[in-house]
């Protein structure tokens with residue numbers, strides 16, 4: 001059994017402290033992340049509690065409410081949805097617990113973004129999730145502002161249907177035989193309209209530093225058996241294009257299969273594991 005030492009003592013003894021992790025949201029992302037942690041996939045982290053709206057059977061750690069989870073962890077992985085970040089993100093941080101967020105779309109609300117940024121002593125982190133190239137876009141900002149940033153997301157129509165859509169758009173999605181543009185906007189307004197499908201826009205905005213600068217197109221494509229995200233950016237020092245095509249999760253095709261593995265990669269960095277590309 002691994003023993004957790006207090007951080008300072010562990011550092012003095014040359015040991016890396018083991019992070020106690022609670023996963024909130026036991027769905028397409030949380031289930032893979034939590035199972036991997038419980039199986040010891042990440043030596044610097046262990047699963048201590050699982051939080052979900054529904055009663056769980058066979059989870060590899062005790063199910064708990066958030067208060068109990070916070071008493072048994074020093075890091076919460078949010079894999080629940082934007083609502084959790086909005087309602088309970090600051091609760092996690094003010095308890096002194098770090099928070100790794102997947103539902104970055106919640107941060108497009110400027111007031112919440114400010115509250116989360118100012119809350120502590122816990123620290124907030126964001127996973128890159130389904131998009132890549134964010135490290136480079138952040139680095140490029142050191143040379144000056146990007147002048148244009150665009151994200152095009154194409155997904156299967158059923159994953160993009162929303163309660164606010166009118167009958168005509170709903171019918172166009174249902175009967176689409178080719179790509180249908182369902183929204184054009186910015187990373188400020190798109191993630192709130194597609195809360196389970198376009199957090200990537202908000203994540204690109206976090207890398208770029210400005211949600212209003214990121215132009216977003218959301219396309220429903222019956223041929224998109226792979227979910228596609230294309231990030232294009234340009235500035236005085238160069239231009240950049242990152243395209244990813246992901247297999248969707250079988251049970252929840254709104255989410256790409258790679259996302260829990262992006263979360264695990266974020267966790268590996270948080271545990272201070274060497275040999276990481278940061």
Ligand SMILES: NC(=O)C1=CN([C@@H]2O[C@H](COP(=O)(O)OP(=O)(O)OC[C@H]3O[C@@H](n4cnc5c(N)ncnc54)[C@H](OP(=O)(O)O)[C@@H]3O)[C@@H](O)[C@H]2O)C=CC1
Pocket residue numbers: 024025026027028029030051052053054079080081082083084102103104127128129130131195196197199200203252254255256259
């Ligand atoms: N950054 C990125 O690239 C991506 C981010 N995401 C974000 O991650 C979230 C989770 O994705 P995914 O795992 O696919 O979603 P799933 O719907 O598969 O799983 C989410 C689980 O969390 C539960 N849940 C929701 N709200 C709460 C809450 N407040 N407290 C406890 N449990 C809760 C849900 O229960 P119930 O269904 O009963 O509400 C469900 O069991 C998405 O909603 C999205 O915001 C997703 C994909 C990519």
Ligand SMILES: O=C([O-])CC(=O)C(=O)O
Pocket residue numbers: 129130195196197198199200201227246254255256257259
């Ligand atoms: O998983 C994906 O491809 C993207 C996604 O759902 C999101 O950004 O919310």
